[in-house]
Amino acid sequence: MVTPENSKETDIETSIIKVDIAIVGAGPAGLAAAREVSATGATAAVLDSYARPGGQYFKQTPQTFRAKRPGRLHHDYAPAQALFGVAEASPRLTLRTNTTVWTAYGSDNGFSLHCYRPGESSLEVRAKKVILAPGAYDRALPFPGWDLPGVMTAGAIQTLAKSQRVLPGRRIVLSGSGPFLLPVAALLAESGANLAGVFEATRPVVMLRYGSAAWNGRAKLGEGAGYLRVLRRYGVPYRFGRAVVRAEGAGRVERVSVTRLNPDWTIMPGSLETLEADTVGVGYGFTPSTDLSQLFGCEHRYEPTQDASFALHDARQQSTKPGVFVAGEICGIGGSAVALPQGAIAGLAAALDLDPSLSSKSEANSRLARFQAEARQAQAFAGTLNRMFALRPGWQSWATPETIICRCEEVTLGKIQTAINEFDLKNVKAVKLTTRCGMGLCQGRVCGQAVSSFTASLTGRDPAETGSFSNRPIVRPVPLGELVQ
Amino acid sequence: MVRLLLANDYFKVSRKDLDDLRIKPSYEAAEIERGEPFEFSFGGQPVMAYPGETVGTALLAAGIATFRTTRQGGQPRGIFCGIGICFDCLVVVEGRLNQRA
Numbered sequence: 019m020v021t022p023e024n025s026k027e028t029d030i031e032t033s034i035i036k037v038d039i040a041i042v043g044a045g046p047a048g049l050a051a052a053r054e055v056s057a058t059g060a061t062a063a064v065l066d067s068y069a070r071p072g073g074q075y076f077k078q079t080p081q082t083f084r085a086k087r088p089g090r091l092h093h094d095y096a097p098a099q100a101l102f103g104v105a106e107a108s109p110r111l112t113l114r115t116n117t118t119v120w121t122a123y124g125s126d127n128g129f130s131l132h133c134y135r136p137g138e139s140s141l142e143v144r145a146k147k148v149i150l151a152p153g154a155y156d157r158a159l160p161f162p163g164w165d166l167p168g169v170m171t172a173g174a175i176q177t178l179a180k181s182q183r184v185l186p187g188r189r190i191v192l193s194g195s196g197p198f199l200l201p202v203a204a205l206l207a208e209s210g211a212n213l214a215g216v217f218e219a220t221r222p223v224v225m226l227r228y229g230s231a232a233w234n235g236r237a238k239l240g241e242g243a244g245y246l247r248v249l250r251r252y253g254v255p256y257r258f259g260r261a262v263v264r265a266e267g268a269g270r271v272e273r274v275s276v277t278r279l280n281p282d283w284t285i286m287p288g289s290l291e292t293l294e295a296d297t298v299g300v301g302y303g304f305t306p307s308t309d310l311s312q313l314f315g316c317e318h319r320y321e322p323t324q325d326a327s328f329a330l331h332d333a334r335q336q337s338t339k340p341g342v343f344v345a346g347e348i349c350g351i352g353g354s355a356v357a358l359p360q361g362a363i364a365g366l367a368a369a370l371d372l373d374p375s376l377s378s379k380s381e382a383n384s385r386l387a388r389f390q391a392e393a394r395q396a397q398a399f400a401g402t403l404n405r406m407f408a409l410r411p412g413w414q415s416w417a418t419p420e421t422i423i424c425r426c427e428e429v430t431l432g433k434i435q436t437a438i439n440e441f442d443l444k445n446v447k448a449v450k451l452t453t454r455c456g457m458g459l460c461q462g463r464v465c466g467q468a469v470s471s472f473t474a475s476l477t478g479r480d481p482a483e484t485g486s487f488s489n490r491p492i493v494r495p496v497p498l499g500e501l502v503q
Numbered sequence: 504m505v506r507l508l509l510a511n512d513y514f515k516v517s518r519k520d521l522d523d524l525r526i527k528p529s530y531e532a533a534e535i536e537r538g539e540p541f542e543f544s545f546g547g548q549p550v551m552a553y554p555g556e557t558v559g560t561a562l563l564a565a566g567i568a569t570f571r572t573t574r575q576g577g578q579p580r581g582i583f584c585g586i587g588i589c590f591d592c593l594v595v596v597e598g599r600l601n602q603r604a
């Protein structure tokens with residue numbers, strides 16, 4: 019059973035709960051893991067920073083917004099409700115929202131996760147196994163004016179429209195690469211937004227090259243075609259091989275420059291056009307939230323097509339660290355179609371490891387095999403999409419020396435260039451220490467990828483050599499009071 | 504491309520809805536009903552909000568895109584990531600510094 023305890027080590031209170039399995043993240047992966055665990059008799063705690071479960075895919079509206087026709091909130095409404103239902107109904111599961119895991123460690127006795135809860139006592143979760151399902155966040159590439167109010171990520175726009183039911187602006191442009199632009203564009207169009215254009219950086223020739231491999235994902239392609247039909251119905255222009263490479267305005271975005279791109283994504287000379295807009299949504303794929311898996315010492319592998327490192331795992335979703343399971347976007351960008359079966363595998367495998375005499379062991383194993391097949395198929399399609407929409411290095415030419423790269427510490431590209439030349443810096447760590455880029459509150463989440471790429475190309479070295487921002491023992495900013503304990 | 508460049512007359516003509524960016528009921532397939540609105544003050548300016556909305560939503564809905572200025576360059580910042588990772592949207596809420604809007 020879940021056993022709440024209180025320990026008063028200092029005068030600040032910490033609640034402790036002990037469970038068999040701690041699950042970080044209540045997105046598709048974490049909820050699928052919880053569902054499987056709850057069927058085995060093991061206890062689990064599901065922890066999530068947000069106010070409501072669902073993660074990015076099953077993002078919910080606030081509880082105080084009542085929907086008369088809730089079925090229309092999400093095209094996958096029924097599966098989402100089934101997952102939420104498990105977390106609510108099982109006595110062996112405890113779901114803690116508004117709960118951010120800010121540090122964690124393992125010892126011989128198991129794992130300990132420290133959580134910060136705004137306005138409440140802090141929480142320590144002790145568990146025998148850990149399942150990490152923290153998801154990903156969307157990637158923006160720097161260009162002149164990307165720090166103006168009105169430029170935001172495509173994910174921010176989706177969150178505002180889908181969950182908060184508010185439009186981000188009066189005239190919107192979307193720019194980026196990958197299939198995620200489409201649902202955001204369709205959502206905006208159907209919400210009555212004035213969408214002036216959607217610009218997909220990838221060129222159609224590149225897409226054709228992967229045509230036959232994409233056939234594996236007919237169902238998902240069908241979903242994409244549905245979004246395109248919505249855009250056509252609302253007369254929203256959808257253009258390939260183009261991108262927003264500049265935003266301008268006094269105090270906020272007022273207009274943007276759209277250009278045609280060469281195959282390597284450098285700007286095609288003479289193709290710059292100006293468009294009136296007060297909002298730009300940018301989304302160039304996703305960056306996995308691997309801070310906790312790094313902290314646990316799990317091994318990661320750099321994936322060039324996605325320009326990011328992902329947690330390695332075996333067929334049972336166990337990372338290279340025994341007892342730490344990983345699922346969803348931190349294993350490779352694959353969307354909910356991959357996250358759901360991977361989460362289920364992790365949940366089953368962790369529970370099986372805890373109780374080898376599990377009464378329904380053979381049934382659990384055959385369930386496991388089914389989810390493994392499902393995950394493999396979804397991953398194959400996701401891999402095709404990732405290669406198709408991979409970033410091309412020419413995006414680096416969009417920024418000028420005045421362009422801010424690190425938004426938190428306001429470090430420009432020029433400052434990074436000067437530092438590298440003047441001090442003969444050889445890697446990202448040195449660039450960080452010299453320029454302060456990546457040292458702000460976001461801890462390098464927003465600029466990390468850009469700084470790595472710029473450092474590699476400015477030093478003429480391989481990204482594997484120049485490295486990335488190192489990880490910190492504190493994965494999320496917390497008030498000092500939490501640290502005092 | 505031509506239609507793209509035609510400066511949309513939206514800016515000039517339909518100014519009647521300029522007070523609010525919340526999704527209009529006619530576009531709400533799920534027929535969302537918000538609770539009772541209330542008012543708060545942002546830098547001295549009254550802003551209307553519904554329970555469950557984030558500070559950022561209420562400000563954006565009211566047409567306020569700039570939430571703060573940066574420490575060094577004094578540059579305006581507003582909502583950027585929308586999911587709590589970038590810390591661009593920091594505001595002071597009832598005396599508490601550095602709250603994400």
Ligand SMILES: Cc1cc2nc3c(=O)[nH]c(=O)nc-3n(C[C@H](O)[C@H](O)[C@H](O)COP(=O)(O)OP(=O)(O)OC[C@H]3O[C@@H](n4cnc5c(N)ncnc54)[C@H](O)[C@@H]3O)c2cc1C
Nearest residue numbers: 043045046047066067073074075119152153173346347354
């Ligand atoms: C903004 C955004 C919008 C997206 N929209 C779509 C969409 O419309 N359609 C689509 O197919 N895909 C979408 N995706 C892709 C999405 O990543 C996958 O579809 C899917 O949600 C991944 O599932 P997951 O369980 O791996 O991660 P997520 O769904 O991202 O869930 C991870 C959860 O972990 C929590 N978390 C992370 N770190 C911590 C921590 N330290 N402590 C506590 N909790 C933590 C987060 O709050 C989050 O709720 C979107 C992604 C993003 C970033």
